[in-house]
Amino acid sequence: MAAITQTLRPATESNTIWGWITTIDHKRIGVLYGMTSIFYFLVGGIEALLLRMQLASPNSTLIGADTYNQLFTMHGTTMIFLVVMPASVAFFNLIIPLQIGARDVAFPRLNAFSYWVFLFGGILMYSSFFVDGLPDVGWFGYSNLTAYTFSGNHRVDFWVAGLLVLGVSSVAGALNFIVTIVNLRAPGMRLMRMPLFTWTTLVTSTLMVLAFPVITVALVFLLFDRQFGTNFFIPAVAGGDGGDPILWQHLFWIFGHPEVYILILPAMGIVSEVIPVFSRKPLFGYPFMVYAVISIAFMGFGVWSHHMFTVGLGPIADSFFAISTLLIAVPTGIKIFNWLGTLWGGSIRFTTPMMMALGFITMFIIGGLSGVLHAVVPADTQQSDTYFIVAHFHYVLFGGSMFALFSGIYYWYPKFTNRLLGEGLGKLHFWLMIIGFNLTFFPMHFLGLQGMPRRIYTYGSNMGWDFWNMVSSIGSVIIAVSTLVFLVNLFRSFKSGKVAGNDPWDGATLEWTMSSPPPHYNFETIPTVYSRDPFWEEKEKADAAGTPIKAPVSHGHPHMPSPSFFPLIAALGLSLAAAGTIFSNVLLAFGILVVLIGVYGWSFEPATKPGAEHSGH
Numbered sequence: 001m002a003a004i005t006q007t008l009r010p011a012t013e014s015n016t017i018w019g020w021i022t023t024i025d026h027k028r029i030g031v032l033y034g035m036t037s038i039f040y041f042l043v044g045g046i047e048a049l050l051l052r053m054q055l056a057s058p059n060s061t062l063i064g065a066d067t068y069n070q071l072f073t074m075h076g077t078t079m080i081f082l083v084v085m086p087a088s089v090a091f092f093n094l095i096i097p098l099q100i101g102a103r104d105v106a107f108p109r110l111n112a113f114s115y116w117v118f119l120f121g122g123i124l125m126y127s128s129f130f131v132d133g134l135p136d137v138g139w140f141g142y143s144n145l146t147a148y149t150f151s152g153n154h155r156v157d158f159w160v161a162g163l164l165v166l167g168v169s170s171v172a173g174a175l176n177f178i179v180t181i182v183n184l185r186a187p188g189m190r191l192m193r194m195p196l197f198t199w200t201t202l203v204t205s206t207l208m209v210l211a212f213p214v215i216t217v218a219l220v221f222l223l224f225d226r227q228f229g230t231n232f233f234i235p236a237v238a239g240g241d242g243g244d245p246i247l248w249q250h251l252f253w254i255f256g257h258p259e260v261y262i263l264i265l266p267a268m269g270i271v272s273e274v275i276p277v278f279s280r281k282p283l284f285g286y287p288f289m290v291y292a293v294i295s296i297a298f299m300g301f302g303v304w305s306h307h308m309f310t311v312g313l314g315p316i317a318d319s320f321f322a323i324s325t326l327l328i329a330v331p332t333g334i335k336i337f338n339w340l341g342t343l344w345g346g347s348i349r350f351t352t353p354m355m356m357a358l359g360f361i362t363m364f365i366i367g368g369l370s371g372v373l374h375a376v377v378p379a380d381t382q383q384s385d386t387y388f389i390v391a392h393f394h395y396v397l398f399g400g401s402m403f404a405l406f407s408g409i410y411y412w413y414p415k416f417t418n419r420l421l422g423e424g425l426g427k428l429h430f431w432l433m434i435i436g437f438n439l440t441f442f443p444m445h446f447l448g449l450q451g452m453p454r455r456i457y458t459y460g461s462n463m464g465w466d467f468w469n470m471v472s473s474i475g476s477v478i479i480a481v482s483t484l485v486f487l488v489n490l491f492r493s494f495k496s497g498k499v500a501g502n503d504p505w506d507g508a509t510l511e512w513t514m515s516s517p518p519p520h521y522n523f524e525t526i527p528t529v530y531s532r533d534p535f536w537e538e539k540e541k542a543d544a545a546g547t548p549i550k551a552p553v554s555h556g557h558p559h560m561p562s563p564s565f566f567p568l569i570a571a572l573g574l575s576l577a578a579a580g581t582i583f584s585n586v587l588l589a590f591g592i593l594v595v596l597i598g599v600y601g602w603s604f605e606p607a608t609k610p611g612a613e614h615s616g617h
Contacts, residue, residue, distance in 0.1 A: 024112045027094055030094035037083050043126075049477070055473065069455075080259070092177055098511035105176050132155050141252070147225065161582055164216065171213075260300070270405070280348075291331075351426075353408075360399070370391065370395065387453075388444065388448025391441050429482050501516065562607070577592050577595060
């Protein structure tokens with residue numbers, strides 16, 4: 001094995017395909033996460049378009065009921081687990097070490113492992129298409145839909161195996177960023193000097209570590225129910241012992257509501273970086289923003305049963321979760337008012353990143369207001385399982401997360417490419433997306449109040465839902481056009497965009513102090529931090545002294561660890577073992593063996609390949 005390792009392992013990062021496969025550089029892993037999540041965004045978007053085309057008119061026969069169930073299951077699963085979460089992790093990888101003044105994450109090989117596990121988990125889930133068709137039980141997987149009696153093929157098995165693998169990726173990455181932020185901050189960067197995006201990354205990672213074990217337990221129970229005939233979720237049959245389908249709902253939503261904040265807190269962090277820069281003001285109420293983030297995470301574990309007001313929990317439980325749902329709106333409101341306070345009196349520049357950030361705030365407010373309605377138990381009971389709910393969570397997750405993620409892309413793209421995304425196409429992307437988004441999802445409020453249920457694949461022309469469904473479907477086409485505009489901008493700017501320079505936005509944080517793109521080692525000399533906005537402080541001192549900011553000059557490359565292919569091997573083995581739970585014990589055993597080989601090689605592999613010390617890295 002040592003000979004193979006020496007032959008295949010590059011001494012330093014390279015731009016070859018093998019160099020990308022073996023990379024452990026956090027910036028490259030961030031790019032891999034980002035490009036993969038964009039690919040799945042297109043997949044999930046195509047699924048959504050097909051759903052909307054089916055519902056554009058009554059009695060449509062474009063797709064059948066079974067295909068519809070497969071598409072809406074995978075649309076929800078894809079957008080949550082394969083788009084928004086990994087896109088956030090892409091930003092974690094790209095930005096966090098630069099913002100805290102670190103040369104890398106704490107565990108570079110674990111970082112690579114988490115990406116490859118994510119990639120293989122998504123492939124595993126979608127490979128169901130080539131066996132029995134895609135999973136068809138909804139992204140929430142409620143019992144008894146997932147029971148073997150009602151789903152006797154392998155669709156649910158692929159869904160379970162894929163989510164279990166993706167959970168490993170999420171927890172591994174989260175632990176890495178917790179250790180990185182706690183241990184690798186630059187001298188002087190106390191907790192209350194960290195950028196707010198770093199704070200939201202730390203809190204989000206903590207949520208992942210605490211929430212994902214719950215869904216893992218639920219998925220293992222479901223796996224046992226399907227594979228070994230246990231009865232965790234299957235009710236008693238013919239007088240025998242049985243489980244409780246409501247147990248799945250409790251476990252799923254104890255994970256699922258913190259998951260909402262896993263999706264939205266990174267978006268709030270991005271917006272909290274963009275708005276101060278383009279308002280030319282420090283973030284208003286910084287300490288309150290930090291405490292609000294922590295409060296949201298803590299309270300997020302106490303609101304899960306507002307998804308379950310119709311299951312008969314009783315008035316005491318319903319009252320508790322209604323109150324807790326109202327209370328969690330308080331720290332969210334604090335953040336919104338602090339963003340508005342940052343804007344107030346600022347020297348605002350309406351660049352594309354700023355417009356996307358403002359789009360996030362306005363759309364998220366609409367989603368938040370409809371969410372507060374669901375804290376009122378009678379109103380929630382009326383709206384439950386109607387399109388009103390669909391409107392609400394898309395305003396929060398698409399109107400929230402996606403607008404903020406696009407804001408982050410436009411804001412940080414020049415740092416890693418030295419090219420600015422086109423402002424003209426960027427603004428066109430924004431206006432098409434916000435118009436298409438509101439046309440798509442705002443009419444769903446009306447449809448829900450008119451009684452249109454979720455998860456139906458067709459409806460009669462006598463129901464009165466024709467007009468708003470057509471409007472909603474037209475809006476989805478406009479969103480698709482806006483995405484095409486973004487892709488054209490993304491790839492055209494990479495080659496021919498305006499050269500950005502090191503600090504195109506007059507940034508406040510440490511990532512703007514280095515060259516664009518950053519060197520492999522990030523910082524030749526680790527900076528010392530004296531304030532919350534260290535680069536603004538440095539520029540103010542230089543202006544006061546009448547001296548220009550010195551451009552980064554390299555005098556020698558710090559030592560960095562060499563690439564490795566063992567994380568890829570371990571991740572591949574984990575996915576093969578998960579597939580073995582579906583098909584055969586032999587494949588399961590082979591996958592475990594591959595995992596052990598990968599972990600063994602990883603454990604005994606030297607940090608640096610001989611010769612790398614003399615290569616400048």
